[in-house]
Amino acid sequence: MNNLKILSFLGFLEGVSYLILLGICMPLKYIYEMPEFTSIVGMAHGILFIAYCAWVLIVGSEFKWSQKLTAWALVASILPFGTFVADKKIFKQFA
Numbered sequence: 001m002n003n004l005k006i007l008s009f010l011g012f013l014e015g016v017s018y019l020i021l022l023g024i025c026m027p028l029k030y031i032y033e034m035p036e037f038t039s040i041v042g043m044a045h046g047i048l049f050i051a052y053c054a055w056v057l058i059v060g061s062e063f064k065w066s067q068k069l070t071a072w073a074l075v076a077s078i079l080p081f082g083t084f085v086a087d088k089k090i091f092k093q094f095a
Contacts, residue, residue: 003062007055008091011076011083014052017045018080052077063094 001009025038053074060070073090076082 003055003059004091004094007052007059008087010048010052010055011087011091014045014048014077015081015083017041017048018083021045022080049077052083059091059094 021038021041025041028034029038056070056073056077059065060073065073069090073086076086076090079085
């Protein structure tokens with residue numbers, strides 16, 4: 001598996017974990033006072049976030065992305081659905 005495919009896979013996992021954290025765990029924490037799910041999913045999301053950002057830098061260097069393109073790929077990690085858009089708009093054009 002090459003680095004671009006790893007980045008695409010990490011982007012998918014990071015995006016799904018972010019949506020689960022925002023859409024399921026946060027309401028459970030604040031509405032139903034069940035914080036334990038937030039800490040578990042939050043830790044997994046944090047690890048995936050760091051891995052995604054590291055792989056963006058690795059792939060950006062490997063494919064000689066401009067600083068602007070690398071920055072957009074990194075910004076995608078903090079927006080809901082951002083990594084899915086980055087996969088379609090950025091990563092697929094280098095596959």
